[in-house]
Amino acid sequence: MADPATISPATLLKDELDIVIPTIRNLDFLEMWRPFFQPYHLIIVQDGDPSKAIKVPEGFDYELYNRNDINRILGPKASCISFKDSACRCFGYMVSKKKYIYTIDDDCFVAKDPSGKDINALEQHIKNLLSPSTPFFFNTLYDPYRAGADFVRGYPFSLREGVPTAVSHGLWLNIPDYDAPTQLVKPLERNTRYVDAVMTIPKGTLFPMCGMNLAFDRELIGPAMYFGLMGDGQPIGRYDDMWAGWCTKVICDHLGWGVKTGLPYIWHSKASNPFVNLRKEYKGIYWQEELIPFFQSVTLPKDCTSVKKCYIEIANQVKAKLGKVDDYFNKLADAMVTWIEAWDELNPSGASKSSDLPNGPSK
Numbered sequence: 632m633a634d635p636a637t638i639s640p641a642t643l644l645k646d647e648l649d650i651v652i653p654t655i656r657n658l659d660f661l662e663m664w665r666p667f668f669q670p671y672h673l674i675i676v677q678d679g680d681p682s683k684a685i686k687v688p689e690g691f692d693y694e695l696y697n698r699n700d701i702n703r704i705l706g707p708k709a710s711c712i713s714f715k716d717s718a719c720r721c722f723g724y725m726v727s728k729k730k731y732i733y734t735i736d737d738d739c740f741v742a743k744d745p746s747g748k749d750i751n752a753l754e755q756h757i758k759n760l761l762s763p764s765t766p767f768f769f770n771t772l773y774d775p776y777r778a779g780a781d782f783v784r785g786y787p788f789s790l791r792e793g794v795p796t797a798v799s800h801g802l803w804l805n806i807p808d809y810d811a812p813t814q815l816v817k818p819l820e821r822n823t824r825y826v827d828a829v830m831t832i833p834k835g836t837l838f839p840m841c842g843m844n845l846a847f848d849r850e851l852i853g854p855a856m857y858f859g860l861m862g863d864g865q866p867i868g869r870y871d872d873m874w875a876g877w878c879t880k881v882i883c884d885h886l887g888w889g890v891k892t893g894l895p896y897i898w899h900s901k902a903s904n905p906f907v908n909l910r911k912e913y914k915g916i917y918w919q920e921e922l923i924p925f926f927q928s929v930t931l932p933k934d935c936t937s938v939k940k941c942y943i944e945i946a947n948q949v950k951a952k953l954g955k956v957d958d959y960f961n962k963l964a965d966a967m968v969t970w971i972e973a974w975d976e977l978n979p980s981g982a983s984k985s986s987d988l989p990n991g992p993s994k
């Protein structure tokens with residue numbers, strides 16, 4: 632494979648990556664991303680009222696799915712796709728037929744690095760995904776595969792080949808992804824700190840995965856990227872990406888793949904309403920004191936040799952161990968199984984493009 636650092640960003644994975652955008656707004660933000668995104672195919676997941684027309688700027692190649700499409704394509708299995716929550720974005724991962732996914736929110740813009748240069752977030756995510764991860768031994772000079780860096784003294788040579796990278800988790804300048812209580816206490820706080828680093832999250836360590844600037848290898852870890860039951864009719868919201876991140880990290884640790892965090896930065900422009908967020912998050916804020924120990928204690932049997940087998944095993948353990956925390960987790964465990972069934976329905980061996988689906992997108 633050619634060195635990712637030498638391939639021009641405009642052609643990097645052009646035909647192997649889809650950009651998934653959940654939206655209830657217009658998509659004018661794409662104008663700022665045009666130089667970086669135009670060569671790529673977009674999958675737009677329109678949340679909320681399906682009768683509302685979403686205007687996509689001219690010149691982008693896209694498919695758009697609204698709630699009517701999701702219901703038509705998945706039938707009863709559409710129950711596992713959240714409504715009125717950014718969690719709906721995971722439908723885009725399911726209908727894509729590409730090897731890689733990049734997902735971004737419609738209030739995230741191109742940030743500038745300390746030199747004032749526009750950051751091509753997609754290019755950095757691709758570099759992160761195409762270079763190995765080092766989850767088994769921490770390199771104190773951060774990403775050893777980056778130009779101008781390397782493994783430091785004492786780093787075992789037997790581990791320097793690294794492992795495949797499944798996830799690239801980017802960060803945010805301006806509005807940081809704080810939870811509602813922190814937003815309420817620090818309403819004016821802005822993230823101005825640009826940390827020029829990419830690091831692998833060590834094996835055995837969970838992390839709070841934010842979905843607003845996230846890329847992953849869909850062929851490796853796609854089935855684990857279910858964003859759960861959130862929003863309308865659910866007791867919790869804004870834990871969609873967290874749930875997916877915990878399941879994903881446990882599975883990556885088990886299968887020996889890496890998860891990276893750090894560069895690239897995007898500019899997050901809109902602080903969602905902290906009071907609305909508090910209402911969505913509050914159950915999650917105390918449930919997570921039980922959820923984190925649960926995920927830390929999950930052990931996957933040796934015969935869980937595929938992501939789907941791992942995922943179903945986690946769903947079984949969710950039902951067995953978290954069902955007593957709240958009946959919501961029984962429903963979530965069932966929805967996790969429905970998600971895998973729906974994934975298999977849309978991704979039978981041989982289907983090449985989403986247009987091969989029995990009922991394709993609205994557009």
Ligand SMILES: O=c1ccn([C@@H]2O[C@H](COP(=O)(O)OP(=O)(O)O[C@H]3O[C@@H](CO)[C@H](O)[C@H]3O)[C@@H](O)[C@H]2O)c(=O)[nH]1
Pocket residue numbers: 652653654655656677678679714715716717718719735736737738808841842843862868869870871872901902903
């Ligand atoms: O009901 C909804 C609300 C929003 N969206 C789309 O989802 C993203 C994120 O929305 P927004 O920027 O308003 O929310 P944030 O609080 O900044 O989102 C971050 O917090 C987490 C919430 O789960 C999430 O990981 C981050 O995205 C936008 O594109 C909205 O248009 C929606 O589809 N449905």
Ligand SMILES: [Mn+2]
Pocket residue numbers: 736738899900901902903
């Ligand atoms: Mn936002």
